[in-house]
Amino acid sequence: MEVASLSDGSWLVRDSKDPDGPRLAFTPGEVQAFLPGVKAGEFDPQ
Numbered sequence: 084m085e086v087a088s089l090s091d092g093s094w095l096v097r098d099s100k101d102p103d104g105p106r107l108a109f110t111p112g113e114v115q116a117f118l119p120g121v122k123a124g125e126f127d128p129q
Contacts, residue, residue, distance in 0.1 A: 087095040092111030097105055
């Protein structure tokens with residue numbers, strides 16, 4: 084997985100094994116909502 088952070092605070096995400104494949108774009112608000120969950124371990128495997 085590759086993540087690019089843009090100057091406006093948004094992120095672009097793609098599969099590094101398929102660099103010509105689809106990309107996901109996340110707005111600054113989506114990034115801000117996601118990061119606290121990562122820090123809290125909400126996405127850690129059980």
